Amino acid sequence: MTRTETLSESLEDYLETIFLLIREKAVARSRDIAERLKVSRPSVTGALQALAERALVNYEPYGHVTLTPAGEVEAKRVVRRHGVLKDFMVKVLSIGEAEADATACRMEHAVSKNVVDRLVEFAEFVETCPRAGAKWVHGFGYRCQEAAADPSQQSCERCIEQCLTDVKKRKQKGNKTIASATLKDLKPGERGQIERLLGGGPVKRRIADMGVIKGSLVEVVRVAPLGDPIDIKIKGYHLSLRKEEAAGIAVSRLPEK
């Protein structure tokens, strides 16, 4: 009877993998866990027993593995950390998908919620602040790929000019430009900024608890065929909303990329 208060990196990975397998394939088989984690099947059995002892999975020999509520909470935490770190590396630092993914899966065990939250904040700030903005970030990525070429004194001048004209344009068009919409209207891949949360149901609370405020970024990940469960990503959290719930979230569309 060992009472290890904190979860080891290894067990966090098992939890993460189980969660993702269940999400993707409806069921997490020992075989698949082993394959994903590049580990032998007996190792998986061992891990499942350890997780069961900690009441994070429901497990009995030869039976189906499911996550307990506590296990799901823990798994989601890991998944979020992984996602946030990966996104930051890919979108802000211009690291390649594969490397970002692998690195994120190692870093995810080291960062606190605090740091992750701040990272999300910063990435959003960088992507949406008119003084920086998507183009600016993209410029950094470009600069990186071009490496040492062009110490950017020249292009820096051009960059500022561009920024000035952009801001002027924005001012001329004024605030009314923002075609107001609700989350329900966005298509997969589209992103928007929260304008406000209509209606005060449990969704509002759930979302507010995540640190979402006016101006927060939200991205529609997937919309089910009938438009009902809408998967969104917000503050690094993955969320599944019903159509009516999504209709209660006013957003302003954001340009792609």
Added chain:
Amino acid sequence: MTRTETLSESLEDYLETIFLLIREKAVARSRDIAERLKVSRPSVTGALQALAERALVNYEPYGHVTLTPAGEVEAKRVVRRHGVLKDFMVKVLSIGEAEADATACRMEHAVSKNVVDRLVEFAEFVETCPRAGAKWVHGFGYRCQEAAADPSQQSCERCIEQCLTDVKKRKQKGNKTIASATLKDLKPGERGQIERLLGGGPVKRRIADMGVIKGSLVEVVRVAPLGDPIDIKIKGYHLSLRKEEAAGIAVSRLPEK
């Protein structure tokens, strides 16, 4: 005879600690290593034996511990990763010193040189690009500390105005404003941007190998009493230069903070 090609997180930490102790106190005693790493003394002995087997430290029972050249290289790598991650968290993300330090020491084992380099690039870009700049970063930190207060629509306007006036000023004053100096002229704590590397000695090569280009940030960390060994930080690397060498590096001063 075990040949583990890659160093474990644990051994990296021992190496890091030994390196820092030697730098600070001239000698790394088993007792101090144990204390810093919060580990028992026998554990240290074990680690030293493991490191000695890998030819990373010079070790014999009851003797002084020193790093072999290979060990020093490895240790410096770890120290740099730690420093870069910590700096990013403190300066860009506005995470507190203590938490940043602890987190950096866990993340340092997970990030590749590639990611660290990119992180340095990005932090420099963010701090020096006129469209972002130190004030802008600071604004983000401030926003974070103020938390949910002020979704920044208001202050965003003000921020842009400020940026515009700043850029205008910069233009009026023109390029001649940049009081050219050399690294030798900077005081501890001051930062500058590399203008060019005068003279083509080995220093130039050493520095160029680190990815330093025109525009790279450099910070003077410490200057010895007689002004001779000058400690600088550049691209996350720690470097010690002689006075003459520092005099060969043309920089433009950067405003504090």
Added chain:
DNA sequence: TAAGTATGTTAGGCAAGTCTAATAAATACT
């Protein structure tokens, strides 16, 4: 329904990393 195959578990072993208790060496103090 009776193989035959795929999947999962047990048994046994090993390496890394940590600990405590006991011992040895080095250093500091009369």
Added chain:
DNA sequence: AGTATTTATTAGACTTGCCTAACATACTTA
């Protein structure tokens, strides 16, 4: 110099996490 104290090492044990080989169960299919 001789004892006390500090510092370092050895011995032995334990935990975690991984492995291979052998066995058990579940699913497939003839």
